[in-house]
Amino acid sequence: MISILIVDAIGFLLFGWVVNLIRKGRVYVGYGSALLITIVGIICVASVPAQFVDAVTHRLSMDALTHQIGKVISGSLPVFLAIYCILFALIYVFREITMISRRLRILTQQLAIELARHGGALDSGEPLSKTQYDTGKAVSLSRSRGA
């Protein structure tokens, strides 16, 4: 019972943290929704009492199946803590990715606005392809404009 409470408490804390990160725009809602669904799933799995699972699977004649699953995944506290550790790392990575993409988005938008304001366009008038990014054409264009 205590282990269920610990798992649920950590789950709710992580849930609140992710919601707050989405609210502040520090985690993209697409990543955030996947994280929230995972956290809710973990809380649900951890909160279902073992007796209830036993009763249901026994009624459905699935004892063998749950026995096999139990061999692989034991629903103990350390397993859930390990899953939460992985989730924590994922949240951190998603936050960093979101921040980088946010900076790039702001840069892209402001560049578009500046070009529109000054009646200019890129030399080709077209967005840069992936190859052009990789070969650094974006840098050479901005340098030539600055010069």
Added chain:
Amino acid sequence: MLEPLERVLVAIPAYNEQATIADVVRRVRASLPEFDLLVINDGSTDSTSEILRSLGVVVATHLCNLGYGRAIQTAIKYAHQLNYDVLITVDADGQHHPEQVQRLYRESRESGWDLLIGSRYMETRDYSREPIGRRMGMQLFSVVVKLLSGRAIYDTTSGLKVMRRSIFVPLARWHCLDFHAEAIVYLLSLGYRVGESPISVAERTAGQSMYSFASLFKYPVNTGIMTAIGAVEGKLLQRRSSA
């Protein structure tokens, strides 16, 4: 014809709309000669850029595709930085009739709406023209907006919107997805006036909708979360500013 009391910008977000963009730009120019026009080329990979260059229109080019919501946000930032009073967004797929924009603008000015949405369903409430997935989404978010804000908005996904200067800053700062239900609820929670006015739309004749099969699952989840957060965030901000 309206007297030019205000500086008005018409913005058209375009992504791979080579089949329709020239016609849309010509129709907007013919119907709304007193308004400025901006096309946001959202990283198109077809010949949209060349067509826009040949039309001599002001273009804000995203170097890569950022998505519809970010294109609208670029238009809002542009309008804010160049001190426009009103921003009107029109879709690039040719479904909107620019001739209706004058009426919407006039209504927005006379009624004092901060955001006026051109609504396809306000009068008929008939969503049957839409595919089943999108129809369910539209009806769901109409109900969600009503529940969270108390205001009935029947077309939360319309691309034809009239925005006044008062909402430029909150919308440019907040991270809306597509400026649909989440933006409407956010603005209503902040105390802005959001209204609807009936419009008619033409059938899409070319190009592809921005909604894919995956959007059937992603859109309701993401927009639902952002709408709920928008409602809370708006209320918190309003409470903080009034305290």
